[in-house]
Amino acid sequence: MTIKQKSMQWLAGILLTVGGFLMVLPFLWMILSAFKPEPEFARFPPTLWPETFTLEHYFELFERMNFGVYLRNTLIIVFFSFLGMLLNAMAGYGFAKYKFKGREPLFYLVLATLMIPGQVTMIPVYLILNKMGLTNTMTGIVLPSLVGAFAIFLFRQFMSTIPDELLEATRLDGAGEFRIFLQIVLPISVSVLAVQGILTFIAGWNSFLWPLIIANDAKYYTLSVGLQLLKGQYSSNYGLQMAGSAVMVVPIIIVFLLFQRYIMDNYTISGIK
Template structure:
């Protein structure tokens, strides 16, 4: 005699079965995501690893055969670079220019973003659209006008010739506006009812909520100024005022290049940015993820 399971037992097992299928699918997608993340990580880390190996071994990784592990550990490349070139001076110049430019750029960005996001004035939309239109102009097209303006101000050959144009952060203003649009206007109106003025609202209410935004602006501006090569090369005439990206060109010979010394100096230039990104990674990701949400 054939025994048939009750109908209600079959239907009761369906939710558990579907949950098991969902768990298996989620595990598969988790494995796929981990594998993809590992592959992307290897692709991104590989050039950095080649640079480290070349800097500490003194020989190019791809000179004769692929050697991804240094056969000998030496600091000769670093000693040669610091003995032959004023790397310490160039490093200090990069720090000075990048820090001052970043501070001014962040101030311009957050104040401009606050004005476009939370204040109301005539021609606001037109001015913001004109500001966005400047982002579509190539940097090369503005080199001659910028040089003429800086030259007329008598700043050629000084750090201010690099700092002042770099403080005009159009993308920073746009990013700040998009972030501050997510701040409730009712919060600002409540502070205004309590007697706070515009500057007080900006300083005590808006800025404390913009820590992720400040981290993003700081990192983006610092990376841009630290790696800038063309504009400092044009306006800085004294070699003692050169920054690290300009100094790297002295290590590239016309017929032969000392890759060990070149990678050693490149590593000195890259390490500060890596440390800063690792230190502010959480705020950086949070700021980019919340920008533009309403």
Template sequence: MEMKRTNIFVLFLLYGILIIGAVWMLLPLAWMTSAAFKPMSEIIQVPPTWIPKHFTLDNIKEVFKQVPFARYFLNSIVTTGVIVLSVLLTSTMAGYGFAKFNFKGKRILFLLILSSLMIPFQVRMIPLYQIAQHLKIVDTYLGVVFPWLFDAMGVFLMNQFMLTIPNELIEAARIDGASEGRIFFTIVIPQLKPAISALAIFTFSWSWEEFLWPLIVTNSDRVRTLPVGLQYFSEQYGINIHWQMAGAFVAILPVLIVFFIMQKQFVEGITLTGLKG
């Protein structure tokens, strides 16, 4: 009896912790969603209303009218898409080359590439900006993507996964006369589908979030990505909280929906490593 009572008390305590934590996690999203659908006068009201009394879609409509949101979205999709494709291609190729072939200088090259994991982007950004200036690619898509076309972490991870593929599989195909390109694309790549999709999600999530570099290298709405566009918008329309909340809502929603659909893959992909910040 005594045992049971303490158990119920402990259970209450544990659920209490979980619920308080959950409120903290959801507070900004709940408030944002509420504010996105109510007029300014209601937003600044104290005490706050959680369910809008004067529900309106005007904020969302205004945001699309005042700000080239669709353009920011497109820019983010294009630049992120290019980065993901390039990282996948260079990482799987290099991972395969390092894991399944022997050539002079392989070890030193691999260690060199691996060592770039230690080099924070902030050390390279000034020279990279100069490169962008020389090539006249400041404020272009190419300017936004070029520092990220290759990722040492991707090479490292793909190498680890490639090592698990049996050599016999590759050699058998070679004896059958398959070309090296064919072996890579039709035999090796299909073996690593889960690992590659994890790398894709991992790359997508950090490049979608990348803020510092696009902030530096873009200066027109033609190329501004979503995070930078949002910030620019907030610097222009700082006082219009109702638009900002609608903008934040529109920016957060699509990724959140994808997350709910592909939760398992997302968690796996993002926790693959946290070395990207």
């Protein structure tokens, strides 16, 4: 390696480090500011590290602002989203390994739904749920997000690589189809399950527009909706807003950092560019 190449590597490393620090700085500011007492926000020059640590903003969030209720609703949505991920895996496995009449046209029809923006289907779905009496209910919030075309496509692409000989050998040993799916297919598909688990968690945790539309009662609101209400009602209380943002963002950052390597690994295996 020449001196010029080493110099370029050092320069690239320095630029990436500076860029990474500038990207992380707002998140660091948000997390640390959540522990500052409110008078400290008016100081100039502003302080990054709190001079006095306090948890008053978090206590206020969960005692006065019903963030405990919003957190519970969000966790319920995430839980049922993971149940829906199992349904998506079963559908992907069916498209990948079972031959039935109309399989290809049906799969292309599923893929075609990816071209339809979610906002277009919200009104028809709302009208259907309203006829069923499921508006302003937790069931109405979680039901439309149980299955998704992209998840089915992702599972189908990965499960197509599982050898048919392995599944046939398992059938010859007397295993039923559901047992094959649970004990053979799912353990092999752990990487794509991790990827879809990350995407499912992020989508469920960030649920905002649909819960806001379908729910009229604040007891069904999610963290995202609660954070928006907090921004409107307490726009001058910066500590409270920082604490609410930290509750919303930090879990996603932790989950992503723990499992991000599975994303690129799975995309490489599935051939998605």
